Amino acid sequence: MxxxxxxxxxxxxxxxxxxxxxxxxxxxxxxxxxxxxxxxxxxxxxxxxxxxxxxxxxxxxxxxxxxxxxxxxxxxxxxxxxxxxxxxxxxxxxxxxxxxxxxxxxxxxxxxxxxxxxxxxxxxxxxxxxxxxxxxxxxxxxxxxxxxxxxxxxxxxxxRDSLTDLYNRHYLSRFFETPSKTGGTIFFLDLDGFKQVNDVHGHDTGDLVLKEVAARLQNYAKDHHDAFVVRLGGDEFIIHFACSADQKAISLQAEQVLAGLSSWGSEYHLSTSIGIVVYPAGHAADLNALLKNADAALYRAKTAGKNTYRFH
Missing domain, CATH: 3.30.450.40 (GAF domain)
Incomplete structure (x- = not known):
């Protein structure tokens, strides 16, 4: 809807x-x-x-x-x-x-x-x-x-993204054309082990996994006021929260997202890494700069062993 x-x-x-x-x-x-x-x-x-x-x-x-x-x-x-x-x-x-x-x-x-x-x-x-x-x-x-x-x-x-029906990068860009009244938090997600799913099970199975990831993220976002989910491309996703909570609350949210994307049975060995960036209310946020900072935090999460999160 x-x-x-x-x-x-x-x-x-x-x-x-x-x-x-x-x-x-x-x-x-x-x-x-x-x-x-x-x-x-x-x-x-x-x-x-x-x-x-x-x-x-x-x-x-x-x-x-x-x-x-x-x-x-x-x-x-x-x-x-x-x-x-x-x-x-x-x-x-x-x-x-x-x-x-x-x-x-x-x-x-x-x-x-x-x-x-x-x-x-x-x-x-x-x-x-x-x-x-x-x-x-x-x-x-x-x-x-x-x-x-x-x-x-x-x-x-x-x-909308044609595969998952999530918002796409164009929507995200339009969202950031207007200065935020509330501030916000961006989770930059990348799936750990997704390449192996494609290599072992094929791209059709990979698409099914991406759709399932999208569904789980959408269900999570529904429980958070004004949160929305974006597929940037490939196995990269964004969750945007409409306010910038304290670090403890954000950490709890990140742990919940990680838990929701870690259960795949024995067939797939998948997890998720998250880079987190927070921006303040009234800030005319530069989306490219925010994504660059979130990507840097994501890289730190990957190098820390994956299946974890890091703040910018």
């Missing part, structure tokens, strides 16, 4: 999102229309067609996904969800109360997914009064959503 941080780095996203909303308004001019994106637990309101509506929805609003109508959309079948009269069609409960509080009495939600099936979010049409959504209007909106999906796929290809 696309994160808000990822969407913010899409080129021309604001312009295209506005075009999508303008086209949708041509179809249903009296309605409030907005784009959203999802993560695992939340829905983010990305952009509104207008902000002078009596409906209490605002750009940047974050809502628990379980508390939204959009969570009821069938993304597998890619079918819109329609409530032409919330008062009559939704039973009493927290959902109905929330919709009444937002002054929403009609709702049309269209699913937006990436080409690979991952959910992106929704295109939503709402009004303060009961509304009639005819099939022609729905069909036209679905065509707009399909065009937007093709744009998302282009952006996804630009920022």
């Amino acid at each position: 696309a994160t808000l941080q990822e969407v913010e780095r899409y080129r021309n996203f604001d312009e295209l999102a506005q075009d999508v909303l303008d086209l949708a308004k041509e179809i249903l001019p009296e309605q409030l229309i907005y784009l959203t994106s999802f993560n695992d637990t939340q829905q983010i309101i990305l952009k509104l067609s207008n902000d002078d509506s009596g409906i209490l929805v605002r750009e940047g609003m974050v809502i628990n996904l379980d508390e939204t109508l959009c969570n009821r959309i069938d993304f597998d079948k890619q079918q819109p969800l329609i409530y032409e009269n919330v008062q009559k069609e939704i039973a009493a409960g927290e959902m109905k109360t929330a919709l009444e509080g937002a002054n929403i009495n009609s709702y049309l939600g269209l699913p937006i997914s990436h080409i690979n099936g991952d959910r992106f979010g929704t295109l939503c049409v709402v009004h303060e009064e009961a509304s009639r959504y005819d099939q022609k209007s729905i069909d036209l909106l679905q065509r707009i959503v399909r065009m937007f999906t093709y744009y998302l796929e282009l952006e996804r290809c630009a920022y």
